[in-house]
Amino acid sequence: MRIAFLNPQGNFDPEDRYWTEHPDFGGQLVYVKEVAQAMARQGIKVDIFTRRIVDPDWPGFESHIDYYPGVENLRIIRISFGGEKFLRKEDLWPHIDEYVNGICKYYQEKNCKPDFITTHYGDGGLAGALLKEKLGVPFTFTAHSLGAQKLDKLGATPENIRELNDIYHFTNRIPAERICMSNSAVNIVSTRMERFKQYSHHVYRGAIDVEDDKRFAVIPPGVNTKIFYPDCAGKCEQNIEKKIKTSFHRDLNPERLDFPCIIASSRLDPKKNHIGLVRAYAGNQKLLEKANLCIIVRGMENPWQEYTRLEGVEGQVLAQIIRTIEKKGIRGNVCFINLESQKELAECYRYFAKKGGIFALTALYEPFGLAPLEAAACGLPVVVTRNGGPSESFSDGKQEFAVLINPESEKEIAEGLLRLIDNHKEWQKIRQAGLERIKNRYTWDKTASGYLEVIERLLENGEHVERKITGWEISLKRLSELYFGEGKINDSDEV
Ligand SMILES: O=c1ccn([C@@H]2O[C@H](COP(=O)(O)OP(=O)(O)O[C@H]3O[C@H](CO)[C@@H](O)[C@H](O)[C@H]3O)[C@@H](O)[C@H]2O)c(=O)[nH]1
Ligand SMILES: O=P(O)(O)OC[C@H]1O[C@](O)(CO)[C@@H](O)[C@@H]1O
Incomplete structure (x- = not known):
């Protein structure tokens, strides 16, 4: 055929x-x-x-x-x-x-x-x-x-x-x-x-x-489980560690280098609502004290300098993120990491999972959402919009396999993040639930x-x-x- x-x-x-x-x-x-x-x-x-x-x-x-x-x-x-x-x-x-x-x-x-x-x-x-x-x-x-x-x-x-x-x-x-x-x-x-x-x-x-x-x-x-899988400590992971650390040293306050990270990795599209995540994070003192925010970008060595050159909607979203970070005075809490492939993305998820991090997607509406599934497959517990596909992929009506939040409420986003950042038992529970959900259910x-x-x-x-x-x-x-x-x-x- x-x-x-x-x-x-x-x-x-x-x-x-x-x-x-x-x-x-x-x-x-x-x-x-x-x-x-x-x-x-x-x-x-x-x-x-x-x-x-x-x-x-x-x-x-x-x-x-x-x-x-x-x-x-x-x-x-x-x-x-x-x-x-x-x-x-x-x-x-x-x-x-x-x-x-x-x-x-x-x-x-x-x-x-x-x-x-x-x-x-x-x-x-x-x-x-x-x-x-x-x-x-x-x-x-x-x-x-x-x-x-x-x-x-x-x-x-x-x-x-x-x-x-x-x-x-x-x-x-x-x-x-x-x-x-x-x-x-x-x-x-x-x-x-x-x-x-x-x-x-x-x-x-x-x-x-x-x-x-x-x-x-x-x-x-x-989910491609040859790329997105949990817990690896191989040679390739050392390369990503080097890349992450270089970005950390450039962006973060030195005393924050070991904090767990909240990771956002979507395309820079307004509907992905990075800005809702940044505002929720910036507005919550406890989150600011306990975690860093890490935004994955592509094709930009240093977004802090390059964002003015970026054209179109992508440039507008990045400019809005950077202006908000600077206005709120939280620059030392936020890091940008430039990744080149799904392989690097998966390595980065595994690295952050080991450090107690969490994945966040606060899209205003997500038709399905591959990214949160891939992050969960790497062992990162997920905080995700309840508008659209994730409320079906991460819930079976009885149990939730991620923290589902209303992306239009900064308070709810912050509380969802804090639920995992602040409580290791809960972090473990959601990580395990996410891993199991993906394992047999989502293969190409x-x-x-x-x-x-x-x-x-x-x-x-x-x-x-x-x-x-x-x-x-x-x-x-x-x-x-x-x-x-x-x-x-x-x-x-x-x-
Ligand atoms: O640095 C990166 C970051 C992401 N990705 C990949 O890009 C994809 C992003 O997919 P998704 O999270 O689903 O978002 P969209 O790009 O917006 O995809 C659209 O199409 C998908 C497939 O139908 C749906 O799941 C989405 O809801 C829909 O918005 C994922 O596989 C990621 O692994 C990379 O390759 N490199
Ligand atoms: O924002 P829109 O126009 O609804 O498009 C989303 C679509 O755009 C893409 O990101 C790129 O074509 C697709 O992956 C996705 O299906």
Whole structure:
């Protein structure tokens, strides 16, 4: 069987360049790479279709075809579209047609086509719907993150929606997502909550019926336990120790060098709410006395000096973090560490676990959240947002496997952190609970098998989805009606 993965944003390569260094390079890449590799290991022929980028600022994506070393059955196929330079994912919408034509041309030249297609994010899903028209091949849609919740969490109002739209292009993303979910054979979600809460947002009304079991499959992502595992004291760990200590000596007050650390490692995206964590920490005297705050960054030797040069949203988030730290006068309590890979990240988690540290993710909304699972797999107890996936991955309704907090309450964040920093028994309990939760439940092989079960069922029974492709550009007025006019949209309304 041959399965195509559509991810037009680009950036798959044997060296995993820029993972999370840029706001667009994140969990979706990890997810697609891991599922694709797990499928290939199970004997499926896999084609990842992504974007060819020829840009001196982002080298490494120039060749048309690439492979992961040691992984048979898997090709990375880079399609040229939208010019050669790197484009933010928000700027790809006008070029999706060109991407789809490039994929068709590729298969025509090879005189074959895939048996099934999996698509990722709204741009990949839109491409899947367009490709289905041309090749007649059905597809699944995995959203990773939906625009509706982004609008919610950015606090969209009639006054600021134009400004938000200028940056994020919701006038493309929302109609495209409606096309994805209504044309896909099955929508793959990471949690039940994603299906019932995220997909039932009123902007998707009429595009999908969340009660229809045939249209959804819940398949949780995994953790790569060859990278993220607990308790190691090997040679490689000495390298990370050296790196961490250099940052400590640069940033921390000397008397604080042995304090446990609270670690934040997300992309610098406003919705990850680093600022909520910094404020909660800065506002709690006991926390300030007992722990340091450690923020992982990528591609920056010294953020204290480099932040003014950083462009875009990432630069704004970092500037806000640094200004808050300086205003609160807590500079000697906060450390930045520059990491280059998942391997280093895992080593860093293990190092901090040994020193009594904790992992914190206070995102305003987290669709699923790989990072807290990976930290828990390394033996770091986790304090995590209860908004979104973590409340399902870290709770089974009876027991909690992390400290779940309301990210909009600085008091609750601080109390959650203190619960572990201040009490070693509790620290041990949550660490152990997290480790056990991850061990058997979250593996990428299980995720790949989940996809294959869905795909085999669909290929056997056929899919029965009516074609519903409209345009994927609406006016700002129509977006506002959809978003603010809750209850005014009928199921039959065309968007
Ligand atoms: O220095 C670092 C820091 C992080 N990572 C990796 O980046 C990924 C981050 O993923 P995640 O925590 O899931 O966040 P996002 O990047 O925001 O990913 C999106 O896509 C994921 C997959 O669907 C979902 O879990 C998220 O909720 C969704 O926001 C993780 O695998 C990390 O190991 C690195 O490789 N290097
Ligand atoms: O903030 P947004 O646009 O909802 O995007 C989140 C998505 O962006 C990425 O970080 C990069 O494309 C993905 O990993 C994730 O699916």
